[in-house]
Amino acid sequence: MAQKTTIKEFEAVFPKLEAVLLEHANSYKLPKQALDWYKQSLQVNAIGGKCNRGMSVPDSVSMLLGRALTEDEYFKASTLGWMTELLQAFFLVSDDIMDSSITRRGKPCWYRTEGVGMIAINDAFMLEAAIYTLLKKFFRDHPRYVDLLELFHEVTYQTEIGQLCDLLTAPEETVDLDNFSMEKYRFIVVYKTAYYSFYLPVALSLYMLDVATPENLKQAEDILIPLGEYFQVQDDYLDNFGLPEHIGKIGTDIMDNKCSWLVNQALAIVTPEQRRVLEENYGRKDKAKEAVIKKLYDDLKLEQRYKDYEEKVVGDIRAMISNIDESHGLKKGVFEAFLAKIYKRSK
Amino acid sequence: MAQKTTIKEFEAVFPKLEAVLLEHANSYKLPKQALDWYKQSLQVNAIGGKCNRGMSVPDSVSMLLGRALTEDEYFKASTLGWMTELLQAFFLVSDDIMDSSITRRGKPCWYRTEGVGMIAINDAFMLEAAIYTLLKKFFRDHPRYVDLLELFHEVTYQTEIGQLCDLLTAPEETVDLDNFSMEKYRFIVVYKTAYYSFYLPVALSLYMLDVATPENLKQAEDILIPLGEYFQVQDDYLDNFGLPEHIGKIGTDIMDNKCSWLVNQALAIVTPEQRRVLEENYGRKDKAKEAVIKKLYDDLKLEQRYKDYEEKVVGDIRAMISNIDESHGLKKGVFEAFLAKIYKRSK
Ligand SMILES: [Mg+2]
Ligand SMILES: [Mg+2]
Ligand SMILES: [Mg+2]
Ligand SMILES: [Mg+2]
Ligand SMILES: [Mg+2]
Ligand SMILES: [Mg+2]
Numbered sequence: 001m002a003q004k005t006t007i008k009e010f011e012a013v014f015p016k017l018e019a020v021l022l023e024h025a026n027s028y029k030l031p032k033q034a035l036d037w038y039k040q041s042l043q044v045n046a047i048g049g050k051c052n053r054g055m056s057v058p059d060s061v062s063m064l065l066g067r068a069l070t071e072d073e074y075f076k077a078s079t080l081g082w083m084t085e086l087l088q089a090f091f092l093v094s095d096d097i098m099d100s101s102i103t104r105r106g107k108p109c110w111y112r113t114e115g116v117g118m119i120a121i122n123d124a125f126m127l128e129a130a131i132y133t134l135l136k137k138f139f140r141d142h143p144r145y146v147d148l149l150e151l152f153h154e155v156t157y158q159t160e161i162g163q164l165c166d167l168l169t170a171p172e173e174t175v176d177l178d179n180f181s182m183e184k185y186r187f188i189v190v191y192k193t194a195y196y197s198f199y200l201p202v203a204l205s206l207y208m209l210d211v212a213t214p215e216n217l218k219q220a221e222d223i224l225i226p227l228g229e230y231f232q233v234q235d236d237y238l239d240n241f242g243l244p245e246h247i248g249k250i251g252t253d254i255m256d257n258k259c260s261w262l263v264n265q266a267l268a269i270v271t272p273e274q275r276r277v278l279e280e281n282y283g284r285k286d287k288a289k290e291a292v293i294k295k296l297y298d299d300l301k302l303e304q305r306y307k308d309y310e311e312k313v314v315g316d317i318r319a320m321i322s323n324i325d326e327s328h329g330l331k332k333g334v335f336e337a338f339l340a341k342i343y344k345r346s347k
Numbered sequence: 348m349a350q351k352t353t354i355k356e357f358e359a360v361f362p363k364l365e366a367v368l369l370e371h372a373n374s375y376k377l378p379k380q381a382l383d384w385y386k387q388s389l390q391v392n393a394i395g396g397k398c399n400r401g402m403s404v405p406d407s408v409s410m411l412l413g414r415a416l417t418e419d420e421y422f423k424a425s426t427l428g429w430m431t432e433l434l435q436a437f438f439l440v441s442d443d444i445m446d447s448s449i450t451r452r453g454k455p456c457w458y459r460t461e462g463v464g465m466i467a468i469n470d471a472f473m474l475e476a477a478i479y480t481l482l483k484k485f486f487r488d489h490p491r492y493v494d495l496l497e498l499f500h501e502v503t504y505q506t507e508i509g510q511l512c513d514l515l516t517a518p519e520e521t522v523d524l525d526n527f528s529m530e531k532y533r534f535i536v537v538y539k540t541a542y543y544s545f546y547l548p549v550a551l552s553l554y555m556l557d558v559a560t561p562e563n564l565k566q567a568e569d570i571l572i573p574l575g576e577y578f579q580v581q582d583d584y585l586d587n588f589g590l591p592e593h594i595g596k597i598g599t600d601i602m603d604n605k606c607s608w609l610v611n612q613a614l615a616i617v618t619p620e621q622r623r624v625l626e627e628n629y630g631r632k633d634k635a636k637e638a639v640i641k642k643l644y645d646d647l648k649l650e651q652r653y654k655d656y657e658e659k660v661v662g663d664i665r666a667m668i669s670n671i672d673e674s675h676g677l678k679k680g681v682f683e684a685f686l687a688k689i690y691k692r693s694k
Contacts, residue, residue, distance in 0.1 A: 025508060028505065028508060028538065030511075030512065031512055033512075033516075034512045037511065038508075094468050097465055098466065098468055118444055119445065119511070121445055121468055121471075122507055122511055125441070125507050126504070126507050126508075126511070129504040132497075132504075133500075133504065136497060145493070150479075153480075153483070157473070157476040157479075160469055160473050161372060161375060161381065164381050164469055164470075167466045168466075187377075
């Protein structure tokens with residue numbers, strides 16, 4: 001999620017999109033109470049994140065063109081970027097309900113806000129619907145309009161199958177390490193995160209500029225999916241080995257029974273005795289048991305294992321980037337920018 | 348929701364669609380546990396309803412053509428019909444969570460099924476996503492493909508704003524009759540029910556045959572939305588005045604604090620004294636208080652009021668049907684069939 005645009009510039013686009021969305025609701029004479037509610041949901045759920053995914057659209061478009069964007073180009077690219085943010089908002093609002101989460105972005109989760117509750121499910125739907133309202137408003141005459149619609153449908157579906165697998169693999173109540181495997185881990189990470197966070201913004205950029213040939217899309221996918229996987233592995237690594245003052249929170253993956261890269265690595269190399277320790281201490285809401293797992297991770301040298309993985313995967317990704325065929329409008333810089341943002345990040 | 352096709356013929360189409368949906372999931376190598384789950388969700392949530400909405404697509408297409416359908420036409424029309432059933436399944440699974448409902452179609456609601464819980468939210472998303480998978484598979488080369496996509500987007504959104512207004516107007520916990528009004532009632536009914544149940548199947552039929560001119564769509568909408576409103580008013584009437592042995596359940600709208608046609612009619616004509624009776628007894632989970640309201644409805648002669656309404660609205664609808672311009676492919680029979688199914692129904 002490379003960036004040259006600033007969050008300030010990117011956020012300045014949102015009010016125009018919000019006006020379109022409220023005008024659309026208004027065209028149906030939605031009663032005032034409901035209109036105010038929708039506005040509040042957009043404000044709380046669509047805005048306020050880091051917008052890395054959204055901003056990577058104008059940045060990628062600029063990289064593909066090899067120049068700064070005109071005002072109209074910036075608006076169009078950022079509008080596509082905001083659609084990725086709306087898609088994420090749809091997923092986060094509902095994921096927080098499914099995970100019984102408490103806070104999001106330092107505030108109570110939307111469904112835990114006074115008076116909201118399960119109405120949040122319908123609010124999530126309306127965040128998703130906003131994508132198609134904006135696509136119709138701003139891209140109906142674009143030569144790749146159908147592809148944009150299908151791209152959002154497919155990436156939404158991919159994220160949903162990743163989410164389903166995640167929910168079935170690591171249910172909150174039951175700890176069953178037999179459920180975990182690196183294969184399932186990879187499936188979850190690729191579909192639940194990589195497609196919408198990494199592939200989607202670049203594919204949108206390629207469609208916007210009408211350079212989304214099958215070859216360009218394939219090259220982008222081949223690089224961005226491993227990159228997205230690496231990003232999530234890193235996230236799991238930082239949850240345990242990162243500094244709370246860097247990552248801005250205290251990791252809870254062990255206590256939350258997460259199907260994390262670390263536990264999957266551990267499972268692959270434990271002795272029968274260590275496996276027993278894992279079984280007895282993983283996924284419990286108990287600080288002492290968490291400490292036992294942390295100690296086991298140290299004994300298993302998972303920090304070094306992560307560093308080896310990182311060097312290997314980054315080497316592979318760099319090789320793929322250097323092999324990119326730039327003759328049909330794709331640019332290595334798009335991927336270099338993503339990688340630079342991620343490599344050896346500490347937060 | 349007119350019918351000449353039978354539920355048996357219509358249901359016989361579903362296995363082919365299910366195979367497409369499972370093959371699509373399979374193409375991503377979805378782990379077996381998740382694939383089985385998805386299949387189960389489709390079986391429980393998409394199938395098993397009365398399929399009035401779905402079956403009205405092949406029936407309308409046949410009426411528009413003025414003849415029986417070929418096998419291919421029947422399959423295509425029923426596929427569109429199944430999409431309306433998938434859309435409904437998406438709404439029902441999530442509505443049951445939002446309403447804390449207990450049963451659906453004589454079984455526990457999906458979210459109350461052992462082991463399901465909030466995963467049902469993601470299952471609802473996947474039911475919605477199935478629509479677009481099927482549209483892409485079977486209608487990508489159709490000249491009105493974009494219109495079909497946009498129609499589903501718009502009707503989905505309309506249903507969501509209707510649902511939002513419903514949730515805000517009649518929250519489960521707080522009884523506030525000031526919140527109710529015939530205006531809000533109409534908004535909720537039109538958007539939450541009429542568009543997807545009545546307009547959608549006919550609009551799909553018109554698009555399928557490529558006779559969806561703006562004029563034909565407008566004529567269909569002008570008739571089907573009042574028809575859908577009448578259908579819901581009737582549903583509210585039957586909840587109180589219908590025979591349990593006909594409607595197959597015991598009405599609970601009064602105890603459930605529903606923003607029903609009856610309570611809105613009552614509110615419009617009560618004396619201050621009767622208003623106090625309404626305030627003190629409506630929306631309470633208490634059989635004695637329910638009986639007080641039922642008595643008040645009788646005192647207010649709401650049964651006769653309903654019958655007067657029915658004669659008036661059916662007269663209006665008949666007049667509109669007789670005025671239909673059939674010169675561009677629309678047929679009066681489509682609407683006559685819908686009306687015949689509904690007029691003076693007792694269940
Ligand atoms: Mg979560
Ligand atoms: Mg989750
Ligand atoms: Mg994490
Ligand atoms: Mg309900
Ligand atoms: Mg409801
Ligand atoms: Mg009812």
